[in-house]
Amino acid sequence: MASGYVASSTNYRLESDSVNFGGGFSSSTNYEIESTAGEVATGESESTNYKIKAGYQQMLASSLSISAPSNVSLGSIDGTTGGSVTGSVAWTVITDNSAGYILAVRSSTNPALTSGSNTIADYTPTGAAPDYAWSVGTSGSEFGFSPEGTHVVQRYLDNGSSCNTGASNNSDTCWDAFSTSNTTVASSASGNSPTGTASTLKLQAQIGADVEPSDGTYAATIIATATAQ
Amino acid sequence: MRKILFLIIFAFSLQALAATDNVDISVEVSCPEDNCASSSGGGGEEEEDPPPDPDPVLGCTDPSASNYNSAATQNDGSCIYPSDEVPNVSGFTGDYDETNEEINLSWNNPNFAEFDSIRIIRGNGFFPTGPTDGILIYSGPGESAVDNNVTPGNTYYYAAFVRSNTGDYSSGALASVVVPEIEPPPEEEEPPPDEELPPDEDDDGIPDEEETPDPFENLPQAPIVDPIVEQLDFGDFVFIQPGEGRQYFTSGSTVRINGAKDLTVLIEASRVPSNLKTIAITLRDPQNWRKTFSFLLKPNQTNTAFTATIAPLGKSGNYPIFISIVDFENQSIKRLQGNLLVAAAGALGTGRITEVAGRIATPIFITTGLAVGLAESFSLLGHIQSFSDLYWIIIHLFNVLARVFGFRRKVKPWGTVYDSVTKRPLDPAYVVVQRKGEEVNTAITDLDGRYGFLLAPGAYELVANKTHYQFPSVRLAGQTNDELYDNLYHGGEMQTAEGEVINRNIPLDPIAFDWNEFAKDKQGFFVLTTKKEKRRARISAALYLAGLIFATYHLLFNPNWLNIIAATLYLATPLGRAWWKRRRPIKQVKSLVTGLPSPYAIVKAFLPKVNQQVRSVVADALGRFFLLTPPGEYYFTIEEKQDDGSYKKVLETPPMNLPKGVLDQDLTY
Numbered sequence: 001m002a003s004g005y006v007a008s009s010t011n012y013r014l015e016s017d018s019v020n021f022g023g024g025f026s027s028s029t030n031y032e033i034e035s036t037a038g039e040v041a042t043g044e045s046e047s048t049n050y051k052i053k054a055g056y057q058q059m060l061a062s063s064l065s066i067s068a069p070s071n072v073s074l075g076s077i078d079g080t081t082g083g084s085v086t087g088s089v090a091w092t093v094i095t096d097n098s099a100g101y102i103l104a105v106r107s108s109t110n111p112a113l114t115s116g117s118n119t120i121a122d123y124t125p126t127g128a129a130p131d132y133a134w135s136v137g138t139s140g141s142e143f144g145f146s147p148e149g150t151h152v153v154q155r156y157l158d159n160g161s162s163c164n165t166g167a168s169n170n171s172d173t174c175w176d177a178f179s180t181s182n183t184t185v186a187s188s189a190s191g192n193s194p195t196g197t198a199s200t201l202k203l204q205a206q207i208g209a210d211v212e213p214s215d216g217t218y219a220a221t222i223i224a225t226a227t228a229q
Numbered sequence: 230m231r232k233i234l235f236l237i238i239f240a241f242s243l244q245a246l247a248a249t250d251n252v253d254i255s256v257e258v259s260c261p262e263d264n265c266a267s268s269s270g271g272g273g274e275e276e277e278d279p280p281p282d283p284d285p286v287l288g289c290t291d292p293s294a295s296n297y298n299s300a301a302t303q304n305d306g307s308c309i310y311p312s313d314e315v316p317n318v319s320g321f322t323g324d325y326d327e328t329n330e331e332i333n334l335s336w337n338n339p340n341f342a343e344f345d346s347i348r349i350i351r352g353n354g355f356f357p358t359g360p361t362d363g364i365l366i367y368s369g370p371g372e373s374a375v376d377n378n379v380t381p382g383n384t385y386y387y388a389a390f391v392r393s394n395t396g397d398y399s400s401g402a403l404a405s406v407v408v409p410e411i412e413p414p415p416e417e418e419e420p421p422p423d424e425e426l427p428p429d430e431d432d433d434g435i436p437d438e439e440e441t442p443d444p445f446e447n448l449p450q451a452p453i454v455d456p457i458v459e460q461l462d463f464g465d466f467v468f469i470q471p472g473e474g475r476q477y478f479t480s481g482s483t484v485r486i487n488g489a490k491d492l493t494v495l496i497e498a499s500r501v502p503s504n505l506k507t508i509a510i511t512l513r514d515p516q517n518w519r520k521t522f523s524f525l526l527k528p529n530q531t532n533t534a535f536t537a538t539i540a541p542l543g544k545s546g547n548y549p550i551f552i553s554i555v556d557f558e559n560q561s562i563k564r565l566q567g568n569l570l571v572a573a574a575g576a577l578g579t580g581r582i583t584e585v586a587g588r589i590a591t592p593i594f595i596t597t598g599l600a601v602g603l604a605e606s607f608s609l610l611g612h613i614q615s616f617s618d619l620y621w622i623i624i625h626l627f628n629v630l631a632r633v634f635g636f637r638r639k640v641k642p643w644g645t646v647y648d649s650v651t652k653r654p655l656d657p658a659y660v661v662v663q664r665k666g667e668e669v670n671t672a673i674t675d676l677d678g679r680y681g682f683l684l685a686p687g688a689y690e691l692v693a694n695k696t697h698y699q700f701p702s703v704r705l706a707g708q709t710n711d712e713l714y715d716n717l718y719h720g721g722e723m724q725t726a727e728g729e730v731i732n733r734n735i736p737l738d739p740i741a742f743d744w745n746e747f748a749k750d751k752q753g754f755f756v757l758t759t760k761k762e763k764r765r766a767r768i769s770a771a772l773y774l775a776g777l778i779f780a781t782y783h784l785l786f787n788p789n790w791l792n793i794i795a796a797t798l799y800l801a802t803p804l805g806r807a808w809w810k811r812r813r814p815i816k817q818v819k820s821l822v823t824g825l826p827s828p829y830a831i832v833k834a835f836l837p838k839v840n841q842q843v844r845s846v847v848a849d850a851l852g853r854f855f856l857l858t859p860p861g862e863y864y865f866t867i868e869e870k871q872d873d874g875s876y877k878k879v880l881e882t883p884p885m886n887l888p889k890g891v892l893d894q895d896l897t898y
Contacts, residue, residue, distance in 0.1 A: 062246060063246075064246050064247065064248050065248050066248040066249065066250050067250070068250050069250070069252055070252075071252055071253040071254070071255070072252060072253075072254050072255070073255050073256075073257075074254065074255065074256045075256070075257065076256075076257040076258070076259055077256065077257070077258050077259070078259060078260075079258045079259060079260040080260055085256060087254070089252050089254075091250060093248075095246075097246065108251075112254075113254070113256060115258070120256070135286070135302075137285075137286060137302075138286075143256070150665065150667060166685075166686075167685040167686065167687050168464075168687075170464040171460065171462055171464050171465070172460075173464075203254060205256045207258065213258050213260075214258070215258050215259050215260040216257075216258060217255055217256070217257055217258075218255065218256045218257075218258060219253055219254065219255045219256075220253070220254040220255075221251055221252070221253050221254075222251070222252050222253075222254055223249055223250070223251050224249065224250045224251075224252070225247055225248070225249045226247060226248045226249070227246065227247040228246035228247065
């Protein structure tokens with residue numbers, strides 16, 4: 001299955017269908033059955049990244065999907081003068097699970113941005129909560145993120161001056177560091193199918209003016225995981 | 230790049246339902262002059278060496294300063310406070326004088342201790358960006374100027390700069406004037422007498438609807454917009470007032486300010502590109518949207534922010550605010566729209582002098598008001614004749630205190646959903662709180678149509694739903710109160726503060742009930758209903774009497790336990806009915822002229838000694854009502870519903886003593 005659904009319209013999505021040449025609906029006083037005959041290519045298969053449950057009666061009770069945004073190039077920083085670059089990536093999670101979902105992110109390495117043996121450190125908030133404003137000294141070089149969206153969790157909400165308090169989700173605020181463990185950035189207590197909800201990670205990397213970095217392409221792989229609640 | 234979907238059946242135990250996606254992020258670090266480190270180390274952590282202490286970031290670290298730098302770690306003494314800014318003039322407007330063919334400019338000077346003069350500059354094709362960017366029209370301490378070098382068909386752009394006695398200038402207030410083309414005199418034919426001319430409030434020959442009060446509204450859109458500007462939103466703008474906390478636009482588009490204080494608007498320079506020309510803010514008058522006031526933001530002394538200070542707005546209200554960002558080709562590259570909620574203005578006047586006067590006067594007025602209120606309340610003590618009198622005097626005292634301390638008298642800690650025609654509370658109605666279109670909370674109104682929400686501070690919208698009713702009310706559209714309810718809500722965004730309960734009253738229009746039709750037919754309706762009720766009463770009485778006769782007969786001639794119980798029940802029934810009637814008397818409002826009940830009349834109960842309304846109730850379609858009050862003496866008023874839906878007071882009774890708090894008679898007029 002290449003995508004999370006097989007057909008859709010503005011208001012509906014067909015999560016699965018069946019290839020067959022027989023069957024139908026039957027009922028008695030106590031039982032009802034929707035039978036399928038001659039179905040082809042049934043059974044379970046899975047690889048590292050995919051799992052399929054093919055065949056009638058394998059239809060699920062709930063579904064969840066996540067979008068696949070493009071890779072992000074933050075741009076270039078002149079290592080001699082330092083500077084910062086920004087970008088963003090947005091994931092849209094769609095689920096009909098009535099208890100909602102959780103969206104978490106993690107990096108594949110520690111620190112996240114690496115170029116061979118060279119690294120750019122993960123962002124270091126000054127306290128337990130994320131920093132309301134991005135702040136990196138002239139002798140530091142760091143990489144971090146700031147989540148935005150209607151389902152952003154309390155840790156990234158703010159009151160106009162601090163994070164993990166208040167109810168605002170001001171843009172480009174509440175900066176945090178990636179970790180190799182999952183960090184929850186968004187959650188919802190209800191389903192959102194078929195429209196889904198986008199959560200955006202604002203990304204920023206900065207190299208201080210006093211730093212002498214090694215040149216090269218620094219790369220990070222960010223893994224977003226949406227889990228049904 | 231992968232996209233996968235796991236589909237798992239929920240059986241008796243919930244299995245993990247999850248989906249993942251990987252995104253690669255990359256940053257190029259280049260060393261064009263080969264000045265970077267040639268080997269490992271990067272910019273990050275080197276395990277052998279402890280990370281060096283970050284160098285202090287110099288800047289203003291005082292959040293109350295207008296150039297506060299959130300990234301600064303060490304205060305370098307550069308803080309600039311709102312009071313240091315030169316405030317702009319207010320009410321800067323221009324009008325074309327057709328007779329003298331000149332443009333008259335007028336403004337109000339700020340109440341500013343270091344005030345020196347005003348400099349009016351006419352821009353070359355667009356608004357001036359500084360006190361030397363254009364032709365000098367006026368320089369002096371006055372509050373008006375004339376520009377008589379104007380040509381018909383042109384638009385003229387002006388800026389008023391306030392100069393301080395230290396030589397500093399304000400950011401600039403803006404005005405633009407269109408000089409109309411000279412039209413040839415009309416030929417013989419006069420316009421037909423019944424042809425109405427379009428409205429033209431300022432008599433400048435340009436219909437109001439053709440004017441452009443916001444000079445930035447119709448600027449051409451720039452084809453290319455800098456990504457930094459693209460990302461700008463209201464959250465980037467900060468509003469600062471002396472003695473108040475920094476205010477940001479919350480929930481997207483609204484900010485609250487004190488209308489009695491100077492206002493400084495600020496955006497950090499790092500939030501906007503360096504090559505931009507103009508950031509201008511336009512405010513619309515909340516009571517007349519044709520009136521606008523615009524001003525510029527200019528770089529502060531340290532070039533860390535764009536800022537402007539304006540004199541107190543004075544008038545309370547919800548000012549629509551437009552922020553326009555313009556490039557060097559006078560093209561609009563960003564336009565934001567929001568609201569400035571201005572409160573507590575006017576009570577203390579405007580400006581620093583009146584602010585100081587207000588600080589002194591306020592406690593005097595509060596103390597005096599409190600003393601008067603207490604004297605008024607205690608003077609009633611001589612009239613106490615019962616505990617209920619004492620109770621109501623205490624309630625009155627609380628009302629006086631609430632009034633003195635500025636609380637509204639009628640505010641209740643709940644809102645009511647009610648019928649806009651009959652004024653009766655609606656239950657059950659379904660009230661939904663939304664934030665940015667998403668449902669936040671819901672409530673079902675109780676028997677009295679009441680609901681309430683305690684929410685986190687922010688901007689919310691309410692929607693009330695009930696079958697056969699329409700929201701928002703069209704009948705009461707635009708009204709803030711009616712005969713019974715105030716603080717009406719007709720949709721739209723509303724702000725809540727910390728600890729504030731949402732208690733707006735929501736009228737709904739009945740869409741399955743035509744009041745006018747009902748009013749026209751009510752005569753026949755009541756006659757029919759009365760006849761029907763009388764017939765039903767006669768049948769009931771006949772059946773009861775027959776049963777009582779049979780029970781009495783059997784009790785006399787066959788006195789067993791069963792017949793005793795039956796006869797007792799027959800005797801107890803009228804007694805119980807009388808008891809119930811006394812305990813819960815449903816009374817009626819009637820007209821003595823027509824002999825018919827008054828449908829949907831409003832009955833109000835008042836305390837005679839203090840003329841304080843204590844209860845109100847709306848009669849039903851048959852004029853029936855039920856009113857329960859605390860024991861005591863009251864007088865009642867009746868407001869009869871007229872055929873056009875309005876109400877007219879038709880009766881005020883003399884004071885009546887209600888020892889049990891129930892009215893035991895119909896109200897007739």
